[in-house]
Amino acid sequence: MSSSAIAVSGLRKAYGDKVVLDGIDFEVAQGSVFSMLGPNGAGKTTTVNVMATLLKADAGTVVVAGHDVATATKKVRASIGVTGQFAAVDELLTGRENLQLMADLKRVRSGRDTVTQLLERFDLVESADKASSTYSGGMRRKLDLAMTLVGRPQIIFLDEPTTGLDPRSRRTMWGIVRELVADGTTIFLTTQYLDEADHLSDRIVVLDDGRLVAQGTPEELKRQVPGTHVRLRFGGLDDLDTAARALAGSTRDDQELTLRVPSEGDSRSLRALLDTLDEHMINALEFSVHTPDLDDVFLALTGRTSAEVVAQ
Structure with a gap:
């Protein structure tokens, strides 16, 4: 105190x-x-x-x-x-x-x-x-x-x-x-x-x-808010198809040739993901980690986004 x-x-x-x-x-x-x-x-x-x-x-x-x-x-x-x-x-x-x-x-x-x-x-x-x-x-x-x-x-x-x-x-x-x-x-x-x-x-x-x-x-x-994920972009549908089968729980976007993979975002989980891609001989053109921001926290806790609050 x-x-x-x-x-x-x-x-x-x-x-x-x-x-x-x-x-x-x-x-x-x-x-x-x-x-x-x-x-x-x-x-x-x-x-x-x-x-x-x-x-x-x-x-x-x-x-x-x-x-x-x-x-x-x-x-x-x-x-x-x-x-x-x-x-x-x-x-x-x-x-x-x-x-x-x-x-x-x-x-x-x-x-x-x-x-x-x-x-x-x-x-x-x-x-x-x-x-x-x-x-x-x-x-x-x-x-x-x-x-x-x-x-x-x-x-x-x-x-x-x-x-x-x-x-x-x-x-x-x-x-x-x-x-x-x-x-x-x-x-x-x-x-x-x-x-x-x-x-x-x-x-x-x-x-x-x-x-x-x-x-x-x-x-x-x-x-505290789930939603951390890795975004992968591939050069073609074949790589995207193979990666989607290999990475359980992923969400694909065929138009953008991207795959959203749930992840903890730490080094160990990222290493495991990359090892899986290597095992299947898949190359991702782009690789990025996305984590929830405070607006996600605010929405989860109050049911409103900060933009909705400011507009009131």
Whole structure:
């Protein structure tokens, strides 16, 4: 528990008869990226709001940065930063003024130096004295995150931080997240972009209908879903026919001259497959291994793909 930045046990929250969180448990290691995935309405934002002291739980315990959110609210708030789904910048102020306002509210010593450093870190120097209303979506998100960093929080909650951003801006945000973790910051991320979770996360939990349905590293979750296979392409139907007879359980595509062979994907099973081809004197023109991705995991666990969730 002492090495955990966040420890959640038996967390429950309901609104009338609607149970939003049904007794969830998880721990977040210090200096890591922890992602919570789930369809809309699964309870992700509610979980963040409880951990950030913005909402009271009905039951369970939540310890953030070593402090109970129910009994040590001020200490928790002094240890965290929160970036919501939409950039919370004051569009009447410039980027510099937004940052300075946060520095003043948090009574940061050398506030001007802190503002200057953050403008440089987030590549906002040239636009620092322009009204934030003129900023692009990506610039607003960067400014919003920079404002969150005023006061150097130990833990940052990022609730769908790249929603609506173009691919370039998303990757810029990914780079910033990696830099923060390298400096020892703990990141709690909620996202509907599974490639984002795959690229950034040390550990992932999947929340569906208020319950945790899976948790583990990205690779561990992918291994839970069957579907790893080897794809072979041949030069003609004769080789394809012979390979299909020799490799039990395979699925053929006569038009593409390909064979899909179920496999564990490890070196031993791959070696056995290639040995079988050699025994039958078959040459495959192309050979590739395909493994399930997080979208396959998401579909298996929630019955929906990430594309369907984002479209809702």
